[in-house]
Amino acid sequence: MTQLTTARRRTMPAHRLSVPTILVMSALLLYCVLPFWWLIVSSTKSNGDLFSTFGLWFGRAFSLFDNLGQLFTHQNGIYLEWLGNTVLYAVVGGVGATILATLGGYGLASFTFPGSRKILGIVIVAMAVPATALAIPMFLLFSSLGIVNTRWIIVLLSLASPLGLYLMQVFAAQAVPRELLEAARLDGASETRIFVTIVSKLLAPGFVTVLLFNVVAIWNNYFLPLIMLSDPRLYPLTVGLNQWNSQASGSSGATEALYNLVVTGSLVGILPLVIVFVVLQRYWVAGLAAGSSR
Amino acid sequence: MVSKPSRSLFRRRAFGPEWTGLYLVIPFLLVFAIGIVAPLLYAMYLSLYRDQMVGGNIFVGLDNYVAALVDPLFYTGLGHVALYVVIQVPIMVVLALVAALALDSRRMRGKSLFRIALFLPFAVPSVVAALMWGFLYGNDFGLVGQIRDFTGIDIPNLLSSDWILASLGNITTWGFTGYNMLIFYAALKAIPEEIYEAADLDGAGEIKMALHIKLPQLGPAIVLAVVFAIISSFQLFNEPSVVSNLAPTVITTYFTPNMYAYNLSVFGQQYNYSAALAVLLGLITAIAALAVHQFGRWKWRDQ
Numbered sequence: 001m002t003q004l005t006t007a008r009r010r011t012m013p014a015h016r017l018s019v020p021t022i023l024v025m026s027a028l029l030l031y032c033v034l035p036f037w038w039l040i041v042s043s044t045k046s047n048g049d050l051f052s053t054f055g056l057w058f059g060r061a062f063s064l065f066d067n068l069g070q071l072f073t074h075q076n077g078i079y080l081e082w083l084g085n086t087v088l089y090a091v092v093g094g095v096g097a098t099i100l101a102t103l104g105g106y107g108l109a110s111f112t113f114p115g116s117r118k119i120l121g122i123v124i125v126a127m128a129v130p131a132t133a134l135a136i137p138m139f140l141l142f143s144s145l146g147i148v149n150t151r152w153i154i155v156l157l158s159l160a161s162p163l164g165l166y167l168m169q170v171f172a173a174q175a176v177p178r179e180l181l182e183a184a185r186l187d188g189a190s191e192t193r194i195f196v197t198i199v200s201k202l203l204a205p206g207f208v209t210v211l212l213f214n215v216v217a218i219w220n221n222y223f224l225p226l227i228m229l230s231d232p233r234l235y236p237l238t239v240g241l242n243q244w245n246s247q248a249s250g251s252s253g254a255t256e257a258l259y260n261l262v263v264t265g266s267l268v269g270i271l272p273l274v275i276v277f278v279v280l281q282r283y284w285v286a287g288l289a290a291g292s293s294r
Numbered sequence: 295m296v297s298k299p300s301r302s303l304f305r306r307r308a309f310g311p312e313w314t315g316l317y318l319v320i321p322f323l324l325v326f327a328i329g330i331v332a333p334l335l336y337a338m339y340l341s342l343y344r345d346q347m348v349g350g351n352i353f354v355g356l357d358n359y360v361a362a363l364v365d366p367l368f369y370t371g372l373g374h375v376a377l378y379v380v381i382q383v384p385i386m387v388v389l390a391l392v393a394a395l396a397l398d399s400r401r402m403r404g405k406s407l408f409r410i411a412l413f414l415p416f417a418v419p420s421v422v423a424a425l426m427w428g429f430l431y432g433n434d435f436g437l438v439g440q441i442r443d444f445t446g447i448d449i450p451n452l453l454s455s456d457w458i459l460a461s462l463g464n465i466t467t468w469g470f471t472g473y474n475m476l477i478f479y480a481a482l483k484a485i486p487e488e489i490y491e492a493a494d495l496d497g498a499g500e501i502k503m504a505l506h507i508k509l510p511q512l513g514p515a516i517v518l519a520v521v522f523a524i525i526s527s528f529q530l531f532n533e534p535s536v537v538s539n540l541a542p543t544v545i546t547t548y549f550t551p552n553m554y555a556y557n558l559s560v561f562g563q564q565y566n567y568s569a570a571l572a573v574l575l576g577l578i579t580a581i582a583a584l585a586v587h588q589f590g591r592w593k594w595r596d597q
Contacts (some may be wrong), residue, residue: 031410032472036414113315136565137336137572162326193382222420245425
């Protein structure tokens with residue numbers, strides 16, 4: 001115990017706490033957290049209290065459970081369908097995109113074949129192509145083929161992740177030593193066996209990071225489903241919530257009752273990702289380090 | 295036993311292409327072709343045609359592009375996103391830099407709390423972020439209105455045309471400062487410890503270290519962050535279209551180039567012209583991103 005503290009003191013000399021630094025960071029923290037606090041407080045309010053009581057404190061009545069009940073039953077429980085769709089798109093699309101990016105990134109990083117540099121170059125350029133600029137031609141192209149307004153077209157179009165491939169290529173180049181692959185080949189192992197028994201374990205941390213990126217990107221996507229889907233039952237949360245929001249603000253009186261649903265629906269909708277972020281935060285730092293080092 | 299197989303291996307690497315690598319990339323290339331290359335080519339194709347009442351689809355060459363280049367509505371939107379790039383991006387990057395340097399400072403405590411709290415807004419979809427901030431901005435019903443009524447301070451209407459770009463910029467800054475902070479923080483962690491020890495011996499303080507050692511090392515990471523911020527600024531769509539529910543007269547259908555292309559296509563059925571706008575916007579974005587990237591390369595080529 002004493003040894004530990006002296007050792008620690010030697011490597012980390014005691015530094016005085018910097019008050020200005022703490023103050024600046026606390027201001028930033030307040031700025032980042034305040035909207036979350038507003039959202040939590042607001043989801044406990046009835047529609048009346050939402051507009052007549054102070055935004056950063058609780059209202060007269062505690063209506064969270066009323067709001068949740070309304071949220072899950074409004075329009076025959078369509079919110080649950082939106083939530084289910086979002087989970088489906090994000091999980092199936094995210095896992096699929098990450099698997100393709102992992103195979104491709106490993107293929108580009110650990111094998112030499114004609115055109116491999118060119119493929120990587122094209123993919124990097126593709127990251128600069130505005131995805132939203134592609135969405136309209138995408139809709140026209142796929143509607144002429146008659147495959148828009150389905151769940152699987154969203155999943156299919158979510159599978160292409162140039163950023164994921166780029167990150168996995170960088171990661172695989174660092175994490176998979178060529179000597180190890182060559183040694184395994186000498187032992188007579190097939191490429192499949194090498195991948196399953198050795199490479200997959202080495203790439204696991206990178207896989208988790210890219211999976212996080214892809215899941216968040218799909219979970220939060222708005223433009224692609226907005227354009228591709230016309231049936232509200234296929235909407236993800238982002239499109240559905242904004243539809244409620246525009247109904248609520250579009251007309252006064254009758255539909256104003258939707259505001260508490262938009263607020264509570266937003267809170268429920270961001271909760272899964274917030275939990276994932278907190279639980280898996282170390283993977284973000286590791287993955288971003290790989291991506292920024294180039 | 296050692297020499298013979300390694301010689302055959304050498305031959306393999308020097309002469310034989312490792313096609314396994316290509317097979318591994320093929321599945322990705324397939325979805326890449328469907329999801330990115332095909333729509334891009336189709337947009338280029340569409341942009342060269344015009345749909346006419348009489349005569350149907352006719353080839354018009356670059357006419358749509360010429361029309362776009364003299365379209366004042368396109369320039370209005372382009373002006374908005376250009377202002378965004380010039381004002382919002384620097385503010386966000388500087389905030390992220392300050393936060394990353396603070397996180398990396400030895401005179402800071404509670405780092406993990408600050409790290410996760412500042413990063414958390416990245417988990418919120420831009421649509422939900424815009425919904426929340428829209429509620430907060432509201433002059434009559436939102437928090438800003440309440441504070442104005444309570445304190446009597448004459449806070450300007452944040453949803454008016456004078457303030458709307460700043461209000462939208464704040465939503466993006468809120469969402470992405472922590473993300474950029476983490477990128478910079480990760481790059482700072484890669485600086486070897488010996489450099490700090492040397493600076494310690496020279497008696498350099500934390501601020502001196504931040505300015506003279508850490509900041510120069512962050513150059514490439516800053517360039518990368520700016521490139522990505524430029525790309526997303528030019529595509530601006532989600533935030534303004536959500537907030538337009540609250541400020542329909544301020545946020546027009548052509549407020550950003552992307553909104554303009556979307557509205558022309560979805561509500562105006564002007565697919566060909568809209569495709570030309572999309573391609574043009576992509577081109578401008580790529581040029582801007584590439585220019586910043588090349589500038590970064592030139593500036594930090596010695597490192």
